[in-house]
Amino acid sequence: MSATSFGTVAPGGFGTGVSDTVALIGRHLRHLRRTPEKIIAVTLTPVAMVGILGYLFASVVSVQGTAQYHDYVMGGVFAQVALSCVGVAALGVSADLRTGLIDRFRSLPMARSTVLVSHTAADLVTSAVAVVGVSLAGLAVGWRIHKGFLPAALGFVLILAFAYAMLWLGALLGMVMRNAEAINGVSALVLVIFSFLSSSFMPLTGLPTWLRTVAEWNPVSVVSAACRQLWGNAPAAAHGSLAVQHPVLLAPILLAAMIGVLMPVSMRVYRTAVVR
Amino acid sequence: MDIAIQASGLGKRYGDHQALAGVDLEVAAGTVLGLLGPNGAGKTTTVRMLATLLEPDSGRATVAGFDIVRQQREVRRRIGLAGQYAAVDGLLTGRENLELLGTLLHLGRKGARSRASELLARFELEGAAEKPVQTYSGGMRRRLDLASALIAAPSVLFLDEPTTGLDPASRQVLWQMVREQVGQGVTVLLTTQYLEEADFLADRILVIDKGQVLAEGTPDELKRKVGEEWLEVGLADADGLEAALAALAKVAVASPTVDRASRRISVQLADGMGAITAAAAALEGTGVEVVDFALRRPSLDDVFFHLTGRETDQGQDASDASDASATTHDKRAKENQ
Numbered sequence A: 001m002s003a004t005s006f007g008t009v010a011p012g013g014f015g016t017g018v019s020d021t022v023a024l025i026g027r028h029l030r031h032l033r034r035t036p037e038k039i040i041a042v043t044l045t046p047v048a049m050v051g052i053l054g055y056l057f058a059s060v061v062s063v064q065g066t067a068q069y070h071d072y073v074m075g076g077v078f079a080q081v082a083l084s085c086v087g088v089a090a091l092g093v094s095a096d097l098r099t100g101l102i103d104r105f106r107s108l109p110m111a112r113s114t115v116l117v118s119h120t121a122a123d124l125v126t127s128a129v130a131v132v133g134v135s136l137a138g139l140a141v142g143w144r145i146h147k148g149f150l151p152a153a154l155g156f157v158l159i160l161a162f163a164y165a166m167l168w169l170g171a172l173l174g175m176v177m178r179n180a181e182a183i184n185g186v187s188a189l190v191l192v193i194f195s196f197l198s199s200s201f202m203p204l205t206g207l208p209t210w211l212r213t214v215a216e217w218n219p220v221s222v223v224s225a226a227c228r229q230l231w232g233n234a235p236a237a238a239h240g241s242l243a244v245q246h247p248v249l250l251a252p253i254l255l256a257a258m259i260g261v262l263m264p265v266s267m268r269v270y271r272t273a274v275v276r
Numbered sequence B: 001m002d003i004a005i006q007a008s009g010l011g012k013r014y015g016d017h018q019a020l021a022g023v024d025l026e027v028a029a030g031t032v033l034g035l036l037g038p039n040g041a042g043k044t045t046t047v048r049m050l051a052t053l054l055e056p057d058s059g060r061a062t063v064a065g066f067d068i069v070r071q072q073r074e075v076r077r078r079i080g081l082a083g084q085y086a087a088v089d090g091l092l093t094g095r096e097n098l099e100l101l102g103t104l105l106h107l108g109r110k111g112a113r114s115r116a117s118e119l120l121a122r123f124e125l126e127g128a129a130e131k132p133v134q135t136y137s138g139g140m141r142r143r144l145d146l147a148s149a150l151i152a153a154p155s156v157l158f159l160d161e162p163t164t165g166l167d168p169a170s171r172q173v174l175w176q177m178v179r180e181q182v183g184q185g186v187t188v189l190l191t192t193q194y195l196e197e198a199d200f201l202a203d204r205i206l207v208i209d210k211g212q213v214l215a216e217g218t219p220d221e222l223k224r225k226v227g228e229e230w231l232e233v234g235l236a237d238a239d240g241l242e243a244a245l246a247a248l249a250k251v252a253v254a255s256p257t258v259d260r261a262s263r264r265i266s267v268q269l270a271d272g273m274g275a276i277t278a279a280a281a282a283l284e285g286t287g288v289e290v291v292d293f294a295l296r297r298p299s300l301d302d303v304f305f306h307l308t309g310r311e312t313d314q315g316q317d318a319s320d321a322s323d324a325s326a327t328t329h330d331k332r333a334k335e336n337q
């Protein structure tokens, strides 16, 4: 029998787990190279927002404690980039489910976690590109980082960690929903609700108390406030809830908790994900 | 004889819908089992369970000697799966698709590369090897899909409706490739809605519907279940019908049936050549003009209708396929027309 030439497949281990992940990341990066429009789509909206908010709104909106509106708003736009990752991952994962590719991967003697880990890792590259695009656009409208390298870098790490959490949320969404139109709808809704019910674009002073509490603890608010503080664009609020006063402290904890929950839940759902 | 796939009492519920209600099956190593059933019969559910993608609610099964629930990794190392839809990556080229799977199966960089080239050649995809798969035709995708399932040279191959939606020519090519695998000792479990396909490829056939096994046997056994062979006589004009009926009644074991519109008489004969010659002589004696004189056996379509009380959805497509395979399936191809 011809099977003897290859025999059975080598057993998996940590080493092979890493090489499987690398191979699958390679697959996604090829996708990115061949469909650059995906990166452009993810980058274009926030870049346009920087332009609109930085130029048009700058003349009418001013936030107390900041010199320029774009100083205030950039943290929020970066958080938007992270939020839009939900749709990116969801569409990718659901497409692989629909085409049966995930079935094929699951029928291989490969660690369960590999497929989603490589999916989210590769999509993180897309978000990193978008972050670079938004940074350049921000610099163009006059936004500057006023702190040293370390806090500046920490700000970007927070943005990418937020993006990573949203990619896992997206993976989960993609497995549960599957239908591309439905996914587009839900991820647009996530984007609108989470970004407008936050302090991304303006401080939350006018809201009723309960709504204000929700908005203050919204990860978008926490992460964008942390970035503003880390980059020296706007100080944290002097009074208010813990989330408002100590965003830099709270953001890493919040993000770690989100990733810590979303990752295992997604992997669990993956285990039983079925193609119809 | 080695048993490559064995399942007993496989059951699966989706909500309150019993998709599979206790399926037993057994496939001897190196043979082909055709799982035949209409849409929604439970074919895909069965395959996904055996390929470790879905855990059964009840029952148990072994594939290549390993339990599909407790020894999934061992099972996965020995199976190849081509699902109902060609599971290929449209953005990658054909070669990249195969190399990726080779890497994931730990053939090593060189091993993956040479295996990909080998399979591309065998599946006649060399010309398109460097093109993105989204430019492939349906038949090419299917071939690449089958090639993908064969990367690790599995000893058990699952094919879920491998030719659904293919044109007759591509179907022929795929059939040949499956036969090639069987020739090399691979055990195949194949699902299909095409009776023709089961008849052509399978050593044994399991007819399932609504999650239950309706019948099991070789294609011949199943056909025999429906009835014996019969003689069919077609006449040039209707005037001779009565004379021919009277003549045939004398040599028949049961009274002949007649379809006046098409001027055809069907009659059950005693076994052996003697009965056929007697029938021929009796007709000759009446002097009526005979345009068709042939022994018919029930087709799998008849079997299916007999078992489920339903026509197959794919009746038309199946007959297209049989036209394409006219040399081997001459008789049935004519029947279907």
Ligand SMILES: Nc1ncnc2c1ncn2[C@@H]1O[C@H](COP(=O)(O)OP(=O)(O)O)[C@@H](O)[C@H]1O
Binding pocket: A274, A275, A276, B014, B015, B017, B018, B019, B037, B038, B039, B040, B041, B042, B043, B044, B045, B046
């Ligand atoms: N994931 C699922 N959720 C709910 N019902 C399902 C699911 N998969 C299959 N079914 C149902 O189970 C039955 C058997 O399906 P399937 O095995 O796909 O049949 P076949 O492959 O023979 O067409 C069908 O009635 C189908 O609607």
Ligand SMILES: [Mg+2]
Binding pocket: B040, B043, B044, B045, B084, B160, B161
């Ligand atoms: Mg099916």
